[in-house]
Amino acid sequence: GENVEQHPSTLSVQEGDSAVIKCTYSDSASNYFPWYKQELGKGPQLIIDIRSNVGEKKDQRIAVTLNKTAKHFSLHITETQPEDSAVYFCAASKQGLTGGGNKLTFGTGTQLKVEL
Amino acid sequence: DGGITQSPKYLFRKEGQNVTLSCEQNLNHDAMYWYRQDPGQGLRLIYYSQIVNDFQKGDIAEGYSVSREKKESFPLTVTSAQKNPTAFYLCATHQGSNTGELFFGEGSRLTVL
Numbered sequence A: 001g002e003n004v005e006q007h008p009s010t011l012s013v014q015e016g017d018s019a020v021i022k023c024t025y026s027d028s029a030s031n032y033f034p035w036y037k038q039e040l041g042k043g044p045q046l047i048i049d050i051r052s053n054v055g056e057k058k059d060q061r062i063a064v065t066l067n068k069t070a071k072h073f074s075l076h077i078t079e080t081q082p083e084d085s086a087v088y089f090c091a092a093s094k095q096g097l098t099g100g101g102n103k104l105t106f107g108t109g110t111q112l113k114v115e116l
Numbered sequence B: 001d002g003g004i005t006q007s008p009k010y011l012f013r014k015e016g017q018n019v020t021l022s023c024e025q026n027l028n029h030d031a032m033y034w035y036r037q038d039p040g041q042g043l044r045l046i047y048y049s050q051i052v053n054d055f056q057k058g059d060i061a062e063g064y065s066v067s068r069e070k071k072e073s074f075p076l077t078v079t080s081a082q083k084n085p086t087a088f089y090l091c092a093t094h095q096g097s098n099t100g101e102l103f104f105g106e107g108s109r110l111t112v113l
Helices: none
Strands: A004-007 A010-014 A017-023 A031-036 A045-051 A056-059 A062-067 A074-079 A087-090 A110-115 B004-007 B008-015 B019-025 B032-038 B042-051 B054-057 B064-066 B076-078 B087-094 B102-104 B109-110
Touching: A004 A087, A010 A017, A017 A087, A017 A110, A031 A062, A045 A056, A074 A087, A110 B019, A110 B109, B004 B087, B008 B019, B019 B032, B019 B087, B019 B109, B042 B064
Parallel strands: A010 A110, B008 B109
Antiparallel strands: A004 A017, A017 A074, A031 A045, A031 A087, A056 A062, A062 A074, A087 A110, B004 B019, B019 B076, B032 B042, B032 B087, B042 B054, B064 B076, B087 B102, B087 B109
16 A cells, blocks of 8 residues: 655744655555645644646645655745644545545654744 | 534543544535544544445554444444554545545544543
């Protein structure tokens, strides 16, 4: 099955700096890579996603890059703000493929702390 | 309001007792999922259901059971066979179309005393 590794497990940055979180996946058939943000005591929420036919996607201060050859993808947050402090999860799945079932395999999470 | 409701938010149980966690959705989504979250281990899939009256085991199904008698409801029972049941449990739904987004409830925290 799919295995997703995520680094670092904790990340502390100063307000205004950039933050980068990296993930690798094992199954070359995976074609969908979302990122979720989880605030304390709540369920995760999708913040951005990318499909395997695209190398980069950006949404305001958030961007995701994908390297299919190396099987890794990264989340980039620029101009970090205190409200960006949360746990971030990467995930991978095989969408639309037989047996995929839209099941997401998650990374272990990164606790991001943005300090004033 | 449309959304996913999980109850109870906090639950305590004694060893040897079964407990059922509720998940109800009014998003009209076909697929529903149960994930378990432990510190440092991310989210692990317990069971999922893509349609009423059908469900499949996820990666860590042992000691758990589910049912999907209605589209809106996907309850999870944590049985006494689950060796380490203390965790945060998350229910999620998926629209079933080309979009890949999972929508999560706010979770239920189970503590075994």
